[in-house]
Amino acid sequence: MKAVLCKTYGLPETLVVEDVASPIATKGKVIISVKACGVNFPDTLIIQGKYQIKPPMPFSPGGEVSGTVKEVGEGVSHLKVGDNVFSLTGFGGFAEEVEADAQKTLLMPEGMDFITASSVMYTYGTSYHALKNRAELKVGETLLVLGAAGGVGLAAVELGKIMGAKVIAAASTDEKLELCKQYGASEVINYSTEDLRERIKEITGGKGVDVIYDPVGSKYTEPAFRSIAWKGRYLVIGFAAGDIPSLPLNLPLLKGASIVGVFWGAFAANEPKQSMQNFKELLGFIAEGNLKPHIHAQYTLEQASEALNEILNRKVMGKVVVSLQ
Incomplete structure (x- = not known):
């Protein structure tokens, strides 16, 4: 079978496509003939050795797939x-082909296509866990989403709307913000041309925002946190801008606010029943037509490096997918 391989840590250009042996299903695992694989920001980190998971070399990136079960290992009954x-x-x-943990593998609902199925787990899983379990977002609260046109950001915009919040989307271009409006944002901020704090103050009448969803980090974190409401919750999702920011700790003290870490992978591993319940609810939203991933572009295996560079260069709106169909 063909696979994109990381043989040494580096940028996407260091990846190669080679023929390798097909995997064999071990106990509790299944072999999936891959039809599509979602491309996510962690994929850009794992090939550079900057992610929490460090697979043995050589390995293929790609954390969420859709496809057809080719082989079933011992002990798998569902x-x-x-x-x-x-x-x-x-x-x-x-x-x-890829070997997958059967407990982390779900049947595709009838009517769902492979591209959509490969675009659900990371973005919606992360954002729903963040808003539901970590922030406990309530109807009528105000949600600010930074990096709102990216994969997890756009998912947060959609979910915030579904959960009854007033969503403020912040992104770097007017084109990205127009997409955010289509996905449920009631207010938008272009933080490349507008003052983030002043616009939040203007939109909220000086009250501030109840929940801040931050997958970006860097220079936007402190001005956003200074705009948080009393008892607000600041969700630390990731650092797509590259720099891990620091905050003066008097800020959460003065606002009675919480800084809340969101590590969805650890949540899924430590609380699998709750994680599966979240997915059941998400699939319900999709079946009802309330959630639909925005597919920015599709790439072949041979173009996987291009897809990863699109994410690194922050050009992606929604999701990019490697398609093997």
């Missing part, structure tokens, strides 16, 4: 050969 599934693999998805 899946069978021929089932259409989507799965959280962590890595290994940029390949024609």
